[in-house]
Amino acid sequence: MPEEKPVIIYGGSFDPPHKGHIALAAAALRELKPRALFFVPGFRTPFKDLQPLSFGERALLLKEALRSSALAGRREVAISSFEAAQRRVVYTYETLAHFRKLYPRSPLYFLMGSDCLAGFGKWKRRREILKKAVLLAGLRPGYSMKAAGTAPFRPLKGLFPRAASSSLRGELFLGGKPPAVPRGVLRLIERKGLYLARERALLKGMLSARRFRHSLETARLALELAPGLGLSPQKAALAGLLHDCARELKPARLAGPAFKARTGGMLYGTIIKEAPVLLHAWAGAEIARAKFGVKDREMLEAVSLHATGAPGMGTLARLIYVADLAAAGRDFAEAGLVRELAGRDFAAAFRAANYVKLSYAFSSGGWVHPLSVSLWNSLQEKKKG
Ligand SMILES: [Fe+2]
Ligand SMILES: [Fe+2]
Numbered sequence: 001m002p003e004e005k006p007v008i009i010y011g012g013s014f015d016p017p018h019k020g021h022i023a024l025a026a027a028a029l030r031e032l033k034p035r036a037l038f039f040v041p042g043f044r045t046p047f048k049d050l051q052p053l054s055f056g057e058r059a060l061l062l063k064e065a066l067r068s069s070a071l072a073g074r075r076e077v078a079i080s081s082f083e084a085a086q087r088r089v090v091y092t093y094e095t096l097a098h099f100r101k102l103y104p105r106s107p108l109y110f111l112m113g114s115d116c117l118a119g120f121g122k123w124k125r126r127r128e129i130l131k132k133a134v135l136l137a138g139l140r141p142g143y144s145m146k147a148a149g150t151a152p153f154r155p156l157k158g159l160f161p162r163a164a165s166s167s168l169r170g171e172l173f174l175g176g177k178p179p180a181v182p183r184g185v186l187r188l189i190e191r192k193g194l195y196l197a198r199e200r201a202l203l204k205g206m207l208s209a210r211r212f213r214h215s216l217e218t219a220r221l222a223l224e225l226a227p228g229l230g231l232s233p234q235k236a237a238l239a240g241l242l243h244d245c246a247r248e249l250k251p252a253r254l255a256g257p258a259f260k261a262r263t264g265g266m267l268y269g270t271i272i273k274e275a276p277v278l279l280h281a282w283a284g285a286e287i288a289r290a291k292f293g294v295k296d297r298e299m300l301e302a303v304s305l306h307a308t309g310a311p312g313m314g315t316l317a318r319l320i321y322v323a324d325l326a327a328a329g330r331d332f333a334e335a336g337l338v339r340e341l342a343g344r345d346f347a348a349a350f351r352a353a354n355y356v357k358l359s360y361a362f363s364s365g366g367w368v369h370p371l372s373v374s375l376w377n378s379l380q381e382k383k384k385g
Helices: 019-032 055-067 092-102 126-132 165-173 183-192 197-204 209-225 233-242 251-255 257-262 268-274 276-290 297-304 315-326 333-344 346-363 370-384
Strands: 007-012 036-041 077-079 108-113 133-139 153-159
Touching (some): 019 036, 019 133, 019 153, 055 077, 055 183, 126 133, 165 209, 165 233, 209 233, 209 315, 209 333, 233 276, 268 276, 297 315, 315 333, 315 346, 346 370
Parallel strands (some): 007 036, 036 077, 133 153
């Protein structure tokens, strides 16, 4: 029986879809003239309380990216829900088996960027994959054959710009408009409130322009430091954005019972009398829960403790504590020093942040929350131990 025209399978997370994806698909269409090219967005593993973009949302963005590109109206291009419908991580050999059944007589090509190729040595059932399909890769500038390992593949003609989805997501979390994301896709993200657009819009209505900028800068620094601490960038960005969400409430409004519950009632009367401004941290956590729907305990802890700190606070809480103090736009000299230190030695930056906060508190006189002092003591004990 004669062989039919090839079928191209393009797997990835498409979170978000960008011009690099479209360019790769367009090149593959030009070169192979297939009967079909399927974008196959994979299932994304959810964090405890943090849902990644659903397949439906990513498919919507991908459709928009296609609509506004040179691939608009190409009948052979389609989006497959096969992997997402399995509700689990699907291996490439399974996806290929699925398409082999659908197209028994077509040669299959599995399309990817050259950086994915480098990880091929760790894929499951590699021999089976290579028997079922030809790997088709778009090479990026600076690509080295050595880094690609031993996977045999067919390179597409030309070079393709590097566009890392993780850094695009970071920009989107902060409301940036990365040029690698098509304009129609950016508009849709805004309209649907994706990539924290909903949260940013809500927050903007609660804060002055100055404080909103500070929140964005705190989120930016938290995002930058999160990977080095093994933290989810999205959680870091959202906790950074929300940490001061109650900062501009009038003191009388900070004294509600729900906010009192967040402090655990600890020293509540004294805080109200001596340093009511500190209440914005616990109140912020309560507002993050009630108004922004944050259920994640690490994020709530980070907002609760960003002002005082506390011994034994979690990694995300430590990150927000440092990012708040050292965010760009802070007008005291130590901020820049702590920011610079945080990139090299986060533990040292955390100790320095505690030192700076306490020095300011002591030099201005008055009452200091015992949690801040306990944090100081716990850090001294660790240093000796
Ligand atoms: Fe604050
Ligand atoms: Fe702050």
